[in-house]
Amino acid sequence: MGGYVFPNEIHVNWGLFIVLYPYITGLVAGAFIVSSLYHVFGVSDLKPVSRLSLVSALAFLFGAPVPLLLHLGQPLRAFNIMFTPHLTSAMAGFGYIYSFYMIICLLEAWFMFRKDLVIFSQKKKGFAKRFYSLLTLGAKDISPEALHTDHKVVSVLAVVGIPSACFLHGYVGFIFGSIKANPWWSTPLMPVIFLLSAIVSGIALQILVYSVSCKVRKVEIDIPCLVAMNKYLWTFLIFATTLELLEILHMGYEGKSEWDMVRGLITQGIPVSYLGVQMGLGILTPLVLLPFGRAKRRSDGVKKTLTVACGILVLIGVLAMRFNVVIGGQLISKSMAGYAQFHWTLLSDEGVIPTLGILAFPVVMTLVLVRILPPWLEERKVQIADSKVTPLSARWELKGSGK
Amino acid sequence: MTKDKLSRRDFLVSAAKVLAAGVVAPAGGLAAAQAVLAEGKNAIQEMPVQQLWAGKEWGFVVDTQKCIGCARCVKACKLENKVPLDEEVFRTWVERYLVFTDDAGDEEVRTDSPNGGLDFKQLDVAPDKQFFVPKLCNQCHNPPCVQVCPVGATYRTGDGVVLVDRKRCIGCRYCIQACPYGARFLHPVLKVADKCTWCYHRISHGMQPACVEVCPVGARKFGNLLDSNSQVAVLKKKARIRVLKPDMGTKPNVYYIDLDEVVE
Numbered sequence: 100m101g102g103y104v105f106p107n108e109i110h111v112n113w114g115l116f117i118v119l120y121p122y123i124t125g126l127v128a129g130a131f132i133v134s135s136l137y138h139v140f141g142v143s144d145l146k147p148v149s150r151l152s153l154v155s156a157l158a159f160l161f162g163a164p165v166p167l168l169l170h171l172g173q174p175l176r177a178f179n180i181m182f183t184p185h186l187t188s189a190m191a192g193f194g195y196i197y198s199f200y201m202i203i204c205l206l207e208a209w210f211m212f213r214k215d216l217v218i219f220s221q222k223k224k225g226f227a228k229r230f231y232s233l234l235t236l237g238a239k240d241i242s243p244e245a246l247h248t249d250h251k252v253v254s255v256l257a258v259v260g261i262p263s264a265c266f267l268h269g270y271v272g273f274i275f276g277s278i279k280a281n282p283w284w285s286t287p288l289m290p291v292i293f294l295l296s297a298i299v300s301g302i303a304l305q306i307l308v309y310s311v312s313c314k315v316r317k318v319e320i321d322i323p324c325l326v327a328m329n330k331y332l333w334t335f336l337i338f339a340t341t342l343e344l345l346e347i348l349h350m351g352y353e354g355k356s357e358w359d360m361v362r363g364l365i366t367q368g369i370p371v372s373y374l375g376v377q378m379g380l381g382i383l384t385p386l387v388l389l390p391f392g393r394a395k396r397r398s399d400g401v402k403k404t405l406t407v408a409c410g411i412l413v414l415i416g417v418l419a420m421r422f423n424v425v426i427g428g429q430l431i432s433k434s435m436a437g438y439a440q441f442h443w444t445l446l447s448d449e450g451v452i453p454t455l456g457i458l459a460f461p462v463v464m465t466l467v468l469v470r471i472l473p474p475w476l477e478e479r480k481v482q483i484a485d486s487k488v489t490p491l492s493a494r495w496e497l498k499g500s501g502k
Numbered sequence: 503m504t505k506d507k508l509s510r511r512d513f514l515v516s517a518a519k520v521l522a523a524g525v526v527a528p529a530g531g532l533a534a535a536q537a538v539l540a541e542g543k544n545a546i547q548e549m550p551v552q553q554l555w556a557g558k559e560w561g562f563v564v565d566t567q568k569c570i571g572c573a574r575c576v577k578a579c580k581l582e583n584k585v586p587l588d589e590e591v592f593r594t595w596v597e598r599y600l601v602f603t604d605d606a607g608d609e610e611v612r613t614d615s616p617n618g619g620l621d622f623k624q625l626d627v628a629p630d631k632q633f634f635v636p637k638l639c640n641q642c643h644n645p646p647c648v649q650v651c652p653v654g655a656t657y658r659t660g661d662g663v664v665l666v667d668r669k670r671c672i673g674c675r676y677c678i679q680a681c682p683y684g685a686r687f688l689h690p691v692l693k694v695a696d697k698c699t700w701c702y703h704r705i706s707h708g709m710q711p712a713c714v715e716v717c718p719v720g721a722r723k724f725g726n727l728l729d730s731n732s733q734v735a736v737l738k739k740k741a742r743i744r745v746l747k748p749d750m751g752t753k754p755n756v757y758y759i760d761l762d763e764v765v766e
Contacts, residue, residue, distance in 0.1 A: 103597075103613035105637075105684030109590045112675045112688065172673015172693030176653070179672055185654035190676050193652070279750060280646065280682035433684045435766045436613055 100367050102437020111429045111441050114449030115422075116166035119457055121271045121293060122421045123163045126461075128268035128294070129301010130156035131204070131260055136331065138257040144327035150211060150474035151312065152305045155465045157204050159304075162461030164197065169457070170449065189274045200260075200267045207256040209236075210249045212472045217241045268297040275424060282357035283364060283428040288346050295339035300417035302332040306410035308465065310403065316475070320403055326393045329406045332413065333389040340382050343420075360431050368438050369427045372419045381416010385409035546706050555660030560700060561727035561734040563743070564636050565759040568721035571596055571634035573619035575713035575722060582701060582712035591687040592618040593698040594638040594713050599764060600629035611764045635765050636722060638713070639664065639685040639698035640746060640754030647677035647686060647697075656695065662727075662755055663702055668694045682750045700724065 130152045136142040137149035168174050181194035209216075217239050220231035269290035275281075276289025306328050313320045347365075350358055365373055391397065392405030430438045444450040546554065579594045580587050596619030600612045612629075616622060619634075645664050648656050655670035656677055671694035678686040678695060689696040701711035705724070709715070714722045725732035737743070737759065744761045745754040758765075 103615070106590060106592045106595045106615050106618045107678075107684045107687040110687075112678050170674070172675070172688055172695075173671065176670070176672040179653045179670065183653050183670070185651050187649045188652040188676070190650065190652035190674065274676075278646075278650075278679055280680055429679070433682055433766070434613070436611070 100363075100438045100440075102432070103434050104432040104437045104439050105434050108429075108432050108434075108439050111426060111439060113425055113429060114170070115426075115451065115454040116170040116449045116457065118418075118422045118425045119166040119454060120163065120170075121268075121275075121297075121425070122300070122418055123159055123166070123458075123461060124271050125268055125293065125297030125300050125417065125421075126304050127156050127159045127163060127200075127301070128264040128297040129299065130159065130304055131264040131301070132298050133302055133305045133328070133331075135257045135261050135264075138254060139261060142327060144323045147321045147324045147476060148305050148309045148328070150476065151309060151469070152301075153204070153208055153211060154468045154472055154474045155304065155308050156301075157208055158464035158468045159461040160197075160201055160204055161464050162457070165460055166454075166457050167193075169453075189270070189277055192270060196263075196267055196270055200263050203256055203260045203263055207253055207260060208472065209234075210252045210256065213238065213249055214241050214246055215472065265294055269294045275428070280433055281428050281431065282350075283361055283431055284424065286346055286350075288342055292339065292342045292346065295335060295342060296417050296420055298335045299332065299339050299413055302328055302335065303410040303413035303417070306332065306406055307414065310407045310410075312469070312475075318475075320399075322399050322402060325402060325406050329389055329393040329402075329409070332406075332409070333386070333393075336382065336386060336389070336413065340386070343382075357435065360435055363438065364427055364431055368430045369423050373423045373427065376419035377416050377423055380412050381419055385412050385416075543707075551660060554706065557726075557728055558661035559727045560641070560662045560705060560755070561725060561738060562638070562641070562700065562756040563723040563734045563737045563741075563759065564756060565721045565723070566633055566635050566762070567760050568719045569596065569634040569636055570719055570721075571598055571619060571622060572718065573622070574716045574718065575636060576618045576620050578712040578716040579698070582704075583699070585696070586690055589690045590617070591690060591696070593685075593696070594636065595619050597635045597637060597765075598622060599631075599633050599635065599762065600625070601631040601762075601764065602627075603630045609764075631762075633762060635758070635761070636713075637683070637685070638756060639700075640683055640752065640756045641698075641700065643753035643755060644751060646680040646682065646750075646752060647695075650676045650680040652676065659702075663700050663705075664697070665699055665702060666695050666697060668692060671695050682747050682752065683754075 133145065134149050134152040134156060137145040168177055171177055178194070180191060181198075184191035184194070213235065216231050216235045218241070220228055220235055220239070223231055272290035272293030275284040275293075276286055278284045306325065309324070309328075310320060347361075350361055388405050389409050392402050392409060397405075426441050430441060432439055442448075445452055573596050576592065576595055577587075579585065580592075583593055585591060585593055595615050597613055597615045598619070602610045602612070604610070614622075625632075641658075641662055641664050643658075643662075645656075645658060648658055648664060651671075652674060653670055653672055655667045655672070656664060657667070658664050673688060673693050673695070675688055675695065678688065681697075686695055686697045688694070701709070701713075704711060711722075711724050714724045723733050723737065725734040727735050727738060729735060734757075738757055741757075741759045743757040743759055745757060746761075747754075747766065
């Protein structure tokens with residue numbers, strides 16, 4: 100490490116906030132795809148998480164622009180990106196793509212939860228009644244025909260949502276992949292790599308959110324659902340890993356002049372976060388353990404433990420991957436003669452504490468949204484008999500409402 | 503005696519007059535000069551850009567054989583363009599290359615630019631080859647920074663200079679990532695992207711950029727490439743020149759004379 104770095108490269112310009120941007124956006128895209136696996140592709144095992152994943156996708160979508168906004172040198176001018184977009188810039192699309200996707204998600208959530216909103220607006224009292232009444236936007240018809248229409252609209256939105264989610268995150272990959280000045284970023288594979296790692300992280304997030312929600316609500320985890328997520332996580336992890344390795348192998352095999360710099364980055368600059376956390380903990384370990392977590396002869400306890408543990412590892416691994424791309428890429432000096440240093444700080448300059456705060460925001464948003472729009476379905480039948488806590492869903496007749 | 507006294511008084515009076523003239527006249531001159539400049543400034547600001555740009559394509563030539571690494575250009579640039587002196591950000595900087603060749607013929611290149619070249623340390627070893635390379639924005643014909651700016655805050659003028667509109671820049675720093683030459687930075691005070699403008703405020707008035715003005719050895723040359731008699735046009739035509747990172751497809755407009763191949 101060391102060597103010569105251009106004087107203007109001594110400070111790493113895109114810090115931890117920009118690491119969070121592709122991470123959170125990826126979780127959104129991934130969570131949405133999980134939801135769509137049920138609604139569009141009819142993976143019925145995933146029904147217990149289909150509403151939950153849409154709600155968490157929405158919550159994380161609210162969190163996605165936060166790190167970007169706080170990163171800007173002139174945050175008050177943020178909306179200029181939509182008012183005066185410069186069309187040759189990949190980044191100029193952000194406002195439009197994000198807004199479009201937000202509209203799709205909000206619409207899908209509204210149609211999906213409309214029946215619940217109407218029921219709440221009738222059964223609740225006081226402020227809650229008025230609040231839910233407002234959310235229904237006056238559409239209070241819950242006749243079977245109306246609900247059938249809702250269901251059809253949700254299906255259409257889910258179909259439109261899949262390419263939108265892919266575009267939202269593939270586009271983030273393009274922001275990095277199109278920077279020819281940076282050999283660690285510049286590859287046409289980048290959008291696909293970003294998209295696949297996004298799906299991987301989104302499934303992992305759903306495994307975690309679903310397990311935690313079951314634990315908190317004291318209901319049994321639906322094992323077929325967990326096994327299905329385990330299977331999808333494993334499959335997409337294989338695709339993502341293949342492309343990530345392909346990129347490195349291709350660069351190394353060609354051995355063009357920039358390979359020396361990339362090799363130095365991997366072996367000396369970011370060996371712990373790249374080889375250790377991203378590759379070892381985030382990819383290799385779950386690739387090996389996930390099949391054990393869904394093997395028929397394993398007990399439910401083992402399945403839960405292994406699948407949830409792998410989910411956590413994948414979430415950490417993908418965060419490390421975002422770090423390795425965003426920060427790692429900036430460590431390679433454009434002088435091609437040395438490496439910049441990344442300085443960890445606690446508070447100032449996009450430090451660790453504000454970064455964790457931003458990361459916590461979508462988690463808190465998820466907690467808030469599941470209170471407003473309870474996504475739970477039919478678990479009463481698997482409810483632990485001696486549980487003294489009544490799940491939210493049990494208070495109202497929600498059975499079968501969540502198509 | 504009286505004559506002496508008178509003559510002393512005469513002397514004092516004359517001295518006072520001279521002194522007064524020495525103080526007042528330059529002050530008046532300065533005021534007059536400022537008035538002329540302000541008039542010129544207004545004239546330039548009111549001039550349609552087509553007229554300002556007509557017949558001009560600015561170009562920059564760096565003669566790496568001449569640079570002595572004094573870094574006066576670095577300091578002049580910072581002062582002229584109000585770039586904070588104590589921050590590690592530079593519109594222009596000077597790199598020092600030391601090349602050591604061992605008996606087997608293997609080369610080792612040591613490059614440095616401490617504080618942009620303002621703080622070069624004396625050498626305790628003698629390299630086999632050494633030279634300085636001044637760096638600045640290449641004002642590319644095909645600038646990636648302009649391509650990626652999401653709000654169009656950075657643009658290329660008709661006379662060939664890439665500028666940043668400080669009132670539009672949102673400080674996203676995408677342009678800094680896109681520049682292959684490390685020529686851009688976030689202004690530490692203004693929090694917008696900043697870069698060399700070839701002292702656009704000076705060249706529009708017919709002056710030379712500050713770095714060119716102060717270079718004691720003529721290593722930096724600036725002029726109009728469309729004027730076939732200008733020094734830069736002649737050098738671009740006749741000297742052995744190279745641009746930085748030609749494979750990036752950026753088509754730089756800073757031309758280096760006798761640039762060593764180790765320079766990126």
